[in-house]
Amino acid sequence: MMRFAVILWLMFLSGDIAAQSLKGRVISDDGAPIPGANVLVEGTTFGASANVDGRFEITKLPVGTVVVRISSVGFYSDRVTLVFAADEHKEVEWTLKEKVFESDEVVVTASRREQPALSVPVSVSIVSAEELSRRNVISLDDALRSVSGVQVLDNQINIRGSSGFAYNTGSRVLMMLDGRPLLTADSDGIPLEALPSSQIERIEVLKGPGSALYGSGALGGVINVITKDFPDTPTTTVRTFAGTWEPVRYQTWRQGWKHGEEFRPFWGLSASYAQKQSPKFGWWGNFTFRRDSGYMELSGRDVFHGFGKATWRPKPAYKLDVLLGLMAKQQDAFIFWSSARDVLSPGRVSFGDPPKPNSSPNGAPDNFVKQISFLPSFTHFLNAQWFYEIKARVFGSLVQPIDDQTGELKNLSEGTVGFRYGAEGQLNWFPQPATRLVFGVSRDAITTESSFFTTSDGDALGGQPEVALFSHLEQELTEDLQLVGGLRYDHYQVDNATTETRLSPKLSLAYTWVPGQVVRVAWGHGFRVPSFAERFTDDREFLPIVRNLDLRPERSQSIELGIRGAIPLGGLLSWDFSAFHNTYSGFIEPRLVLAEQAFQFINLPNATIDGAEIQLEWQDESERLKINAGYTFLDSKEDATGEDLPFRARHQFVTSLDSKIWRTITGGLDFRFASQPDRVESDFARFIPDAEITGDTRVLDLRLSGSKGPFEVAVIVNNALEYYYVERPALLGAPRRYTLRLTYRK
């Protein structure tokens, strides 16, 4: 019996798959062909695009029932169930109904699968590859500063007020690359600089808790960087840029630093190559080097990073993906200024002692950082209804301090070596065309050795192993009503004696009440496990910090009501309006704890953030002019005291304008405004002069570009208004800078 089953299985793999075929034509209501229409067999990799006559052909289909999805930009998609007998060849003609207005944008972050942006039941903003290119984006924070509801405070990403500023010790936003978490082994911080800029298709920003799908870290939202498909023809992109920081306008600031009067240079080089070498194999590689002398003393950095991706499909039903990332960075980390009269010089904290000869100010420790990310995944399509994925992840971090006096790297025992590794399996089942189910299990652990961290049991290695089970359901209740639900159970071990568990549900509905307009309601939970750095840091070199083994996870809960749609208005005007109510408990932040006579990361009391957001996008009929605008209102309160949460801007506004000026010359601007936080509270302000100073943020970026053949040249002026602001306590935001960029693309 067993042998019989094996023979049947082999027949399925090798014989039946090759015999059946489907060909036909896709046309519109008026009978015109729809070139480029996609015809895909759901749950498989079988599919084809219609040619100029709307004709297509798919071969090697399996025997049995398949669900075929037919779609094209500007048309309502359709699904058809077909049954194939052995050696059967079907011929069909399908008619798609034209949409009046709809964007062709798609997103995957909302539900781990690609779906039209219009119909997702949560708030998602998208930064396109075109926008990244226009703005000369070379690190993720540059890309996110223009997204409505997102603030970047130094290296910390803050979605709808979820983060405030917490000293970069842990991120309340989960960053992913092609749906896989991108983390560091020590602080769970986001590696903002490691971005394969030329190979990004889009960046999706999910606003609100995403833990039901993605687990710890997705407390305030998720950022998913989606890379491009492999092109049919080899594509090479080489980009170089160079520019200068303009000296600040105030003599008082300039005279505090010997280079304060100078234009400070920066430059970079990026190269990328992508190719689909055969239907079975494709790959791309991207590397970037950038050198920035910095606009403040001891704020320079050299960064090299490379990314590569390869996909191998030995058979239509199998897919193997591998992503590899490397980064090396040498930097002076400017932490705090000397004073508001000397903002370009890092400060010193001392108790009256003169500084040691040749020592760096302790407001700017030097270090050398190396990171590696290895993300393989395997997908197997069992049949039209079932497929599974197995994903693994390994992240390595190495941080070596630099000796102030010799400039040499210090011994590794004075730094950090860490690995974070994990894997997950995900089973996808589409029992009916209107029903999708996902089940999964994941396992992660950290192994870190650091002079800064002391684990509870004295063991220098090991920490916080975590296991999770998750499920996800999408159900189209009617043609216009979609339900999405999810549940995730996480269990992690703090040390040998302590474990924590967390249950994260979510539920959302999306209702298309008129074509092109979707109302949504979403509810969900989020949580974040304390990072290794927050729990175990024990160090007295710069400030006395002691570990806290009693730290508990941060938790969040969100309810959101939103509406998204589009109308014709001299072109196309699309909008998204949402109102949200978010509650948080156990925020982890550092405080001076008198009983410990030191700083310690502790859980803070509960807080509530209510708010609303409106996003508008308008493009004229000729597509020569495009305007985006977004406004976010936040009302954040600590429940116990009624006080505002610190470092939250009540009003945020972003806008951008892009226009084709003449032939291939285009121009544009980005403007962002954040109101002065109503409250700034920081133990920093006890010993760092003027750390309580804050104000509005008003930054205008201008750009102009033109192209000829494979070459493009662009001029970019950032902070064109020369507006000075604090990025976070005791750190001056980036002043005006000029960039010239050359790109070759073929």
Place this chain on the structure above:
Amino acid sequence: MGDMKSALAILALFLSVSACDHGLEPPDFSGTGTILGTIEYVGEWPSPENLQDLRFVGMRFVPRDTSDFLQLNLMAISPGLKKNVTFDEFRVDEVTTGLYLYSGIAQKFDSDLLSWRPVGLYTNDAGVFSVAPNQTTEIHIRVDFDNLPVFPPTQ
């Protein structure tokens, strides 16, 4: 093209309104002064293990508890002072101007960050002195190790 002109007009208006405000500016500087002090020691000196450091500390506030010792922005601190002497002098330059409300000699009695206590206070003029720009303020402090000041101070 009409759209383009409108957009440029909006941009020009926006720039003209916004270009005047440059946000954060260096705060006004009121200058710095110097504190020149003399110290008279009486009584039995603490043992070396209980005398890890000794400094003059001038505070522009009255401390409530030891956590206020971290308000470094509001304090003038001298380099380390001599130990086991009967008389000493100190000088602190580039001191923020203004009133100093609570000042004296502080002893670090343990290795912890906040293990400081006052051993002698400036008591003339209710313990308050002023530092003026480019001026030197002279003060005298008496330390009696057998009769230490109460801390925190009674208001």
